[in-house]
Amino acid sequence: MLQVMSAPSPGEPSTLMADVAAGDDEAFRALTEVLYGPALGTAMKVLGSRAEAEDAVQTALVKLWRTAERFDPAKAKVETWFRRIVVNCCIDRKRSLKPVDPIDEAFDLESDEPGPEAETAGLMRDKRVGDAVMKLPARQRAAITLFYGDGATMNEIAEALETTPKAVEGLLARARAELAKMLEGLREEL
Structure with a gap:
């Protein structure tokens, strides 16, 4: 056929x-x-x-x-x-x-949120996480935003960063470890 x-x-x-x-x-x-x-x-x-x-x-x-x-x-x-x-x-x-303080333009305050306290806590958490991500080295930040933000695969990230999928795994591991240090205690604070 x-x-x-x-x-x-x-x-x-x-x-x-x-x-x-x-x-x-x-x-x-x-x-x-x-x-x-x-x-x-x-x-x-x-x-x-x-x-x-x-x-x-x-x-x-x-x-x-x-x-x-x-x-x-x-x-x-x-x-x-x-x-x-x-x-x-x-x-x-x-x-x-x-280096400048990032301005978060993506806050979307909708009326169907659980309440002002929860909304404020969520915004504070998001701001802390966003600030921490912005402090990462450029290649780590790119890898983590492509992976979590865009849902890109390891191969797609490797191609975008002109490296190997194994190197992307390393970038992501270092970015996660650095973020964990920077955001230590975030749950207790909020």
Whole structure:
């Protein structure tokens, strides 16, 4: 029996990426629409600031445009390849920034919360955890946010950080140990 493989639709990232590599501005705009939201979420988790994340994603999009012809669909999906670019831009950006207190823009105060005391305790806990994550070295922070925040696999994280899955395990273990030290006594305090 002959099996017919369907060609990717014109709006799929792999098709758009081929068009971007050929210099198609409209394909780049369409690909940006597909990639921007997930990339911004990842960058915000790594950098802790929406403004910094937006700048990092913009830098990553410029790199995508300039290096589109280097993309090899046999080696990775467009989304995975672009995530690696975003993470690298975030790490570079974090290294260039002076340490500042992160501003948590993600507080969502909804009326169906259990009550003001529980809400305040939860916000305080989240702030402490977020602050602790921001104190981790850039590669550990990237690994832990990709793993827990994005649900990325070890292989996806390894590809994004340009390392091996075994090295990712080490990054995660060190990040967890450091977070455990920084957050020691958190349960008792709250």
